[in-house]
Structures are given as structure tokens and as C-alpha cells.
Amino acid sequence: MALAIALFLITVVAVLFQFLSPWWLTPLASNWRQMDDTLTITLVVTGIFFVGINLFLVYVLLRYRHRKGRRAAYEPVNRKLERWLLLGTTLAIVLLLAPGLFVYAEYLKTPRDALVVEVLGQQWQWRYRFPGQDHKLGQTDTRFITSDNPFGIDPADPNGQGNILIDNNELHLPINRPVKMLLRSRDVLHDFFVPPFRARMNMVPGMVTTFWFTPTKAGRYEVVCAQLCGIGHSNMRGYVVVEDDASFASWLKTQPTFAQTMAKNGAGGDALATQGKLLAQAKGCIACHTVDGNAGVGPTWKGLYGKTETMADGSTALVDEAYLKAFIRNPTARVVKGYAPIMPKIDLTDQEVAELIAYIKANASAGQPGTATQKPGV
Amino acid sequence: MKSAPLLRAAGDTGGGPSGYRSIAELAAKTGLWVLTAVLSVLFTLLLFAYVIRMSEGDWRSLAVPWQLWMNTGVLILGSIALQHAATIARRPRPDGLNASLLIGGVCGLAFLAGQLWAWERLNALNHTIAANPANSFFYLLTGLHGVHVIGGLVALAWGVTLVRRYPGALRSRLCVALCARYWHFLLAVWLVLFGALLWITPEIARNLCGVS
């Protein structure tokens, strides 16, 4: 009896949950309405089976529970019934599968005129690359990767010179234009996933994977990495800004080309800070500390140097070289307000600490080239 | 406590002078077949991985050391010796059983020694395991096969012990027969692996994987 009631309640609550809960698909912002539709068809069909089977159980529990003098029926087989059930189920499965395969066939047909964008993933950040005027992307290889050439573009490849590089985590796309995403990784598996776009794909080092979609709604969308890639996996954030053609074009114009970045870096620059940047990547600092102003597991380094930081116990401190050195050497001695004391102690030489501090200092002022203005999120 | 041999359906006899088989004998033979199936899957998967990896562009085929030809011959000799042992064991007067078992064992050890010699030669020529995937697979394929040959030698040692302790008993004959079957299986696996090392080229691999 209690079990019958429980199953009945579960069924009712489950159906109500479907209609009343605030958690469902994010509003669709791409052309893949068909994926949502197929999901809905599947939900309806499976929902009918779920409700039907549970209510059947309720009925059976009430009607056939043991009473004195009762004896069960004896019907170990019923070939006709079994045959109908088999045919009916097969039909239902085919009806579920067919739409899904049709949509998938569409997914594999990238439109000819799609805009090509490359996404480069690494532990734990995103970068992007557009082909230049010649619509060609330069060849890449990991052996060309340096802190000056994070994309690993072959400097000898003429196709690479005009490539437009986005060395931060915010990608802009023009609205209503199909985009073919080329996905590449420098180190481990990642996955470029923007839930409102629905379409996505893993990024596999040693390969280029691809998917396509058409953004249909303007806005600023969050990118999440959706394939476990180490301890910084949940901090690998990015953004995609979908905007009209004019805004997109003007944004793209402000981004440097590969040729320009090579020239700029060749002209010198703070060697110490450059080393520091490399170190921050190598030692995993960037897993928790961003340089673009976004809060991560730890405080952002943008604007950190020279700031007056508040500690968890209410005291304040000026962020200078001594402060940074103390924190790096003994991370859990003090706790910054709003953060957890989980910074690991990493072995660094004095030289390495100096390089890191130089890099943090270099981020004290206005941001990196190409950092987007912060617009309210979607 | 009574023993309880079980007959299969009437008519399915065969083997043994008393006209029926015991569960134990059937079980041991079935068990070996099941093990054969498992190991076949293991080596087949390894070969699939071999072909798939070969289709990636960085494969530099390894010249197979001549020792492998010699080792193949030794393994064949071992199979012959053990098959002979299995046949002798069934006779009422199993003369020469110990000798055949010994020859089989020596062949097995010689095979392993020969494989190790081939490894040593390759290493000396700087074909180390990590230098190229062809090398890695060479060591892996021959190594895994060699590990199973060691297992076979352990079983053979047990067979020799049984023959000494319980000469003429069913359990001793059975052990020898099963060792021979296992040996033939390892020979078959070796021939397939050896063939793969000799004759599968990156060209063939790319065709199989549909890669240009």
C-alpha cells in the first residue's frame, strides 16, 4: 500500500517537476532548433512510458497484493502478446531514432559559405584565430609554440601572416551568419561548449575537429569547457559575443594579425615579465588567477599590483612586491576576503618569483590588447 | 562422499576406454577453450590498435631482426615435441614422455631467450621503445606474447610434476594434453603477430582505416 502511494506520488511530482521547475534548456541562440525539437519528442515519448509504467505498478500493487486465500494466476507465456509488444516497441524506437538521425545528417553538412573560426584550447584558457583577407589559415605545429607565438603558427607559411589573432577569451561573431568552428588543442582534451548554441565538439590535441552553427540571437554568451582537462577545468571560461555585422567588423579590425604580433614581440618588451607570463602558464597559476579582470578561484591579477586588498579578518594590506612575495612563498598564511585558503605552495627560485612579480606588475594598468568591454551578461 | 560424474546426453561419449568422460576432464578442456577465446580477443585488439596507430603519419617500419625467424622455428619444434608428449601420454606404456616434455620446455626457454636476444640487438642499434611507434609496438607485441609463453612454461612445469607424481593418472595425461593445446595456440598467435610485423605496411593500414 505504502509503495503504491509512493510510486503514485513520485509520478505526480515528476510530471509537476517537468512543468514547474526553473531548470530547462537555456534559450536557444542558434539555428539548432531541431535539436530542441527532437529532445522534446523524446521527452514526450519517454514521459508517456515513465508515467504509464509507474501507474501500472501502482495498479498492480493495489489490485494484486497478497490477501488470504488468493492464488496467483498461471500464465508463464503468451506468445501473441509478446509478439505485439516486440513490434510496438520496435516501431516506437524507430520513430524516436529517425528524427534524430535526420538532424544529425544536417549537423554534418557544413554550409559552403560559413565563416571559418579557429578555437585554440589549452590548460586553462581559450584563444581564437580568424583567417585574414585571403580566407586561409596558416599551418600550425606545436613545435612553433612559444610565449610570443602561442598559436604555434608556422612563421614560414605565408598563409599565416594575415591571420587575425585573439589572444584572450572573448570571441565575437556576426549574427545570422553560419560559422564553421575549427577546434584545436595544444595539450589535452577540451570541449568548446556554449549551451545556448547547442552545437559543440571535443578538442583533441594532434587533430582538428569541427562543428558548425549559425548564431541567431545577439548577446554575450558564456563558454564552458566540457571535457575534463585537469584541475582548472571549471575555470576555463570564455565568452562569445554575437553582434551585428558592423560591430563585428570594427571589433575584428582592432585585433592584431600574426605578422603584427611577431613584429611587436620582436621589438623587445619586458623580458622579465615575458618570462613571468610563461611561468604563470607553466606552473598553473593561470588556472586560478586571470588577467582579464574576471574573478577566478583566486583574485584576478588585472589591477592587482598597487591595490589595497582586504583580508578575511578585516585588515587591509597594500599589494606590493613584499606582499606578493610573501603570498607566493606562504600562500595560506593570510586569507583574502571572499576567497578560500587553497592556494598551493609551489617551489620557485627567487629568480622565478621575481619574474612572476614582474608579470603581475605588468598587469597593473589597463588591460591587454583586444580585451572587450564588459557588457552585462545574458 | 560419492563422486558424481555427469554424463552428457546419451550418445555423446568419445574418448577414454571406460566410455564416459568426467566433469573434471570436460571442465578442464572447456576452461582452456574459454581462456583461448579471451587471449584471442586480447591479441586481436592489440592488432587493431597496431593497424590504427600505423595509419598515423609518423610510422617508420622496423626491420624485423633475423632472430625472430629462428625463434619461430624453435616454437614450432616445441609444439611438435609437446604434441608428441600428449600422444605418448595416452599410451599404456608412455616411454619417452619425460623426454618429450623436456624438449618442449627447452624449446620454450630457447624461444624466450631468442626474443630477448632480438630485443637486445634492437636496443644496441638505438631502436629504443619510445623512439618510434613501430618500435613501441614491436616490444609490446613480442613482450605480451612472451609473458604468455612464460605462463605456458609454468603450466608445463606443473605437468612434469604431475607426471612424476602420478604416472599414468588421468590428471597427468590431461595436463600434458592441455599444455600441448595451449602451446599450439601460442604458436598460432605468434604466427599471426609475426606475419603482421612482416607484412602490414603503413599503406595497408591507411587503406584499412580509410585515411588518405
Add this chain to the structure above:
Amino acid sequence: MYANLSPLHEPRSFLTKYVWCQDHKVIAIQYSLTAIAVGVIGVVLSNLMRLQLGFPGRFAFIDANHYYQFVTMHGMIMVIYLLTALFLGGFGNYLIPLMIGARDMVFPYLNMMSYWVYQLAVWVLIASFFVPGGPTGAGWTLYPPQAILPGTPGVEWGIVLMLVSLAIFIVATTMGGLNYVTTVLQARTEGMTLMRMPLTVWGIFVATILALLAFPALLVSAIMMLLDRLLQTSFFMPSVVSMGAQLQHNGGSPLLFQHLFWFFGHPEVYIVALPAFGIVSDLISVHARKSIFGYRNMVWAIVAIGGLSLVVWAHHMYVAGMNPYFGFFFATTTLIIAVPTAIKVYNWLLTLWRGDLHLTVPMLFAIGFISTFVIGGLTGLFLGNVSVDIPLSNTYFVVAHFHMVMGVSPILVVFGGLYHWYPKITGRMLNDGLGKFHFWVTFVGTYAIYFPMHYLGVLGMPRRYYAYDNYQFIPASAQTLNAAITVVAILVGLAQLVFLFNLAWSLFKGRRAGANPWRAASLEWQTPDTPPVHGNWGATLPIVYRGAYAYSVPGAAQDFVPQNAPPDAAFDEPGDIRQSVKGTQT
């Protein structure tokens, strides 16, 4: 006269009776106790994970490193060291010989060794908690390149010990598997044809065949990953720049690992599910006093599911970057496998229909299984259909699905089976009140944990995330839900202590059960002694005259007819009797 061709030795000393024992029943209990012990560790790990998810940042020692280590060890322990070991080594070892009328497994020495090798695998796994760097945090799927690169916890030692432990486990499973398969094929007693075996045996039998065929794939991938990690080979490692440094590896294929892993991994979930299917069929049948509906098709469904499970693996890889055309093939095979699974569900329901349902604790768990398995199986249809899977892959939808089908429904069957067979194993009943409490908290609790979780997945919340700070697309209510789920999860975890207490307490204080307290027809209940003694059957083996589901047979005096009760023309089919007399017994 048994496998090592010497008389079945009666164990005499304490050591040979309870420790180095070749008796399948003792080995089964050893397997079960070890599996339950690691299962407790697995539950604790899951509670620690949930603490972080529900109350992020509140527990300082659960940092990102530890979190991913907990995630990985929880998954691996539960799937391999608990579920596989318990269903095959625990239930399989205990029940197979008894249900088919054998005295023991056909290779008792090998059987004993399989347990000790399993235990060794467990110790090696536990050791990874105590080595520098701690256990691996690569996720139970251990994908390269990250599993062996810095940035993932445990790359120094943890991953090595994990892979070694898995290899040892695979050896143990092969040793055990040889036993179960060969025993079923060769050691059935007279009259016990394959089509008279209880479905429990069929489920475990087919699962064991799957295990024997699938674990080699895991062994191959483990060996290759070990070589990549220890000797810098490049089976799976492409050219990478890890933490700013270009590594030596080159040309390897991470997808090759995934194909090998899931060639093992998908059959693995059926290795867990098929024994559960078999056991629950028996539970329902006994406690509804009704023959399982459509026995023949139930057997075919088990065989079909087993066979199909070998060709569906890449549905775990729809968005992995493999050749996209594979998606069509694998989506088709995956949805086909839904058909025999659905047949089984219908047949369980049709067994209950017009039955005489005794709502004993085992029956409660069996019905709980049906309800939770249905929802778990139905959500599989979302994930199997390739284009529906694209936005759902690697989200909490997947986590909810696999917990329902692997972590909830088979576990409910484990509990049901333990409540059901405890009287046979110990001669005493488990406490009924505690059992009902255990059922209600577990059943309602796991529904409350996993049902809402599907919605978080549809929303797009990725899995294996340490924290979800400041994501605009995730409403604050999702965090509240996570906190609520955590509280329920801790309560459900604690409730299992009641079960453990019951297991121990009832050993001494449980109501004495008698030989056949559930009045069941299958052979394991017809042993002359309860608990069964060494050799199981006394002087003569039983002879079987009918199937295992002769309940409420018209014309029979009682509402069940044991398999080995003498033939009676009043209700036995003439064909049955003739079958049983074929062949002679010495």
C-alpha cells in the same frame, strides 16, 4: 571427484575453512565483504564530492586537487571494485553452483586464487591514496593525454598504481570468469538443462562472458598508457605543449584510447546490469508467487543485450571528434538494444500482473528497481540518439542517467538479493523493520537525488566541475538544488549504516529462518542443510524435473513446486519428465 581430479577435501583447520578456502560459498562471502568495504569508501568519497558541490568553498581541504581525486576514485571503486566484484565474485560464486546443482565451482583452487588476486588489486588501489601526489584525478575514464600530464592530480604515482591495480583486477576477473562460465557449461546436475536454469544464472553467465571478452580491451589500454607514462612511448600521446613545455611524445592518438576504453566500458555497464536483471526476475517471481512471464524470451533478451553491447561503444564518443559517420551506426545499434531491454521490463510487469504479491523487503527493492531502472533506461534514449546527445554530453544529464542505471537500480537489486538470500547463507532472517527503513530512505532518497539532476544537465551544467562561480546561465536556484541534493545524499549514505548493522546484528540475533522461508522453487533453497555445508548436496546430487518458476501451478497442492520435487503427472508437462530421465546417473 572434482576439477583438480582429487576428492573434494573437507577443510579442517580454521585457515582452510575461512581464509584459504576453496569452497565457493566462503569465497563468495569474502568477495562480498571486500566489495562492500570498498563500497563504503566509495560512498564516503561521494559524500565528500557532494559537500563541495552543495557548499562550495566551505570545506578547505576539498580543494580542486582533492575534488578530482575523489571523483575519480569514487567512480572507479564503484563500477569495478564494488559492482563487478560483487555481482560476479559475490553473487555469482555463491549462487551458481547451488542453483545448478553442483557441489562447487569446477576449478576451486583457481577460484580461491581469484579472490586473493582481487584483494591484492584493492590494496594497490588503496595504496594510491598514500603515495606522493595522491591518487589520480583523471576521472574514472582516465582519458589521455591529461591522465598522465601535469595539471591532473596523481600523475607521479597515482595513475601508475591505478593502472597496475586494474591490470591485477583483470587477472582476477579472468580467473573467476573461467570458473563461472565453465561451471555453468559443464557442471549442471542431471535434468538441469540450460533452459531450466534460473535467470539469475543466465544473467551472471552472460555477464561473465562479456567480462571475459571486454576486459582485455581495458588491459591493452592500461598497458599502453603505462608505457606512455613510464617509458615515453606515444601510443596515445600526440605532440603536446604541457604547461609551457614541449614534450617528447608525438603522433599518438587519444581517440585510440577512447575506442579501446569504451569497447570495454560499454559491456562493463551490462556486466553490472545483466546480473541485476537476472536476480530481479527471481526476486519478483518468488515474492509474487508467479512464474516469470516469458522465460524463453527473457533468456533471449539477456543474450541479445549481451551481444549487442559489444557494438554500441562509440555512443560514448559522439562528440569526441571521431569520424562523424560512425555516429549513424552507433546511434542505430544503441537504440536497437533498447528493444530487448524493454521486453524485459514488460515481462517483469506481466509477472506482477495477476500475481500474489507479498510485499516483503526483497519485493520492495525489486519493485524499486523496476521504477528506477525505467527512468534510467528511458534517459538512455536521449543520450543514445546522436543529435539529442550533442548538447547533453558531459553534462549532469549523463551523470543522472548513469547513476540511475548503475548506481541506483542495480544497487537496489543488490540489497534485495541480500535480504532474499541472507537466510540461505546464514540460516537467519535479516530484521524486517530495519530492512523497510533501509528501503524507504534509499529508494525515496535516490529518486530525490537523481531525478532533479537531469534538469541541471538539460540546463547545460557541465559535469566534473569543481565549482560553478558566477555563471550567468546558471540560476542561483541551481546552487540551492545542489545543496539540497547534498543533504539528501548524506542522509542516504548514513542510512546504509543501518543496513550494515542489520547484516552484523542478524547474524546473531536474527529470527531463525528454516530451509526455505520464502517457499521458493529454485534449487538453491532445496539443500539438505541450511546454511549449506561443504559439498552442498550431501550424498547424492539432486535431479531436476522442471524449470525454476513452478509457482501457483494449477493442480499442485502448494503454490510452489521445487525444481527437484519428483515428477507428478498432475501438473508436469510430459516433455519435462522425459527430458530429465535422459542419460544415466552413476
